[in-house]
Amino acid sequence: MEDLQKVHSQIVAWLNEIVPMIKRSLSEDLAIETKLNHKDLVTDIDKKVQDFFIQKITEAYPTHLIVGEESPELKISDDREHVWIIDPIDGTANFVKQQDHFCILVAYYEGDVGKLGYIFDVMNDDLYYAIENKGAFLNDQKLLPPEEIPLREGLISADVREWYGKECFGRLAEESFDIRYFGCGGIDSIHVINGKFAAFVTSKAGPWDLAAQLVFAKELGLKVSHFDGSELHYLDCGDWVLSNKGAYSELLNILKGWNC
Template structure:
């Protein structure tokens, strides 16, 4: 296998090739389909980007496993020496309705260890990436570890659709400084990475929603776990929190009662 810097350069080339077409496709007629329900959308652009990335990965590394949100046939295996996790358009509803606040997510793992993570904020043309033992970067400039933020002073991003009416959501709104939510986990996570948000928490996710962020967490000293504080695996589904160290424990005290 090539060294990480060589793999990284290939990923940069792939993103620089496909991201401009995503922007241009916004002005074209989108083909929009639903998946599980009418608010669960997928477009021809999601599929186009995923097919492009799968093609590039397969061409360069034909033996590697790929886990992608928009391909049912790309399933998780017990053999995980080399695993890629991709979300071609994270925030598809935003892509369709706002033409903003969506991103491309890519992560690369070796033997279940996160090596590379990428979040491309398409409309701002900002590429965030993290490389194991080398730090995290924004457009090539190193990102400093965020200063610690307390829950009382921090903005918290929470998936309000699934929290509304819960006692724990009321506690979160009262005990944090305030609630924010972009509707795109990658964009919300960027705000945790840069210290603008104290935490991002969601009760529904898949591997493509969190695998890249786990690489950032390790490089920047951020916390990531299940709501109950349990260890988070990059191929997990369900609830998870991505948080500043100064917020994490107080936030978990609220999240443990999320189901009540």
């Protein structure tokens, strides 16, 4: 078991070291590649940021396992005593097209228990982090659990491209206050964490998209699960929801119609 305060301090130092490089890159020519399709982008900065974290973690903790979005060759093993999950640039399309609404996601787990979670909103210099049994924080200011928001009064974040044409999307738009979507799961999650959104739902995710948020959910009393209500594991892929308690039950009733 690692000293969490020590690990936390290291992560904050690493983030403060790499963020200026990311901001400088916005005035430079980016090397952009596609992955699954022309809208699924990865840049040389994604790769540089992930390589930076891999180097730092490996130097400090050579026996720890690392799972990163841009390194599919990094496979998880059955020995999960210490696991790091990294999304170097969450919201790469926003990074390329808007130079805004993107973040860094980092999570640290011991024995499949979430210990530390980080969402760094790069352009706003806002660091959200959660520490097991210590709470969640924004720039070292402790966050209170968000007030419960019923679905009819809450903004819901959902990827319209994936939901368009589905009957359950019509229900979601009708029964919630309205739909919003930043195009970056970390930024959308921040808005649930601070109580501005009632929920964030997505049908496509990897461990790097949700591992940090699971730590926040535990510390703030938020609800997380798959669309069918089944338990969400930090190494899962596919659909998942992060929700305010007040909207969760009604939301799940709608989400169960996702495959219809």
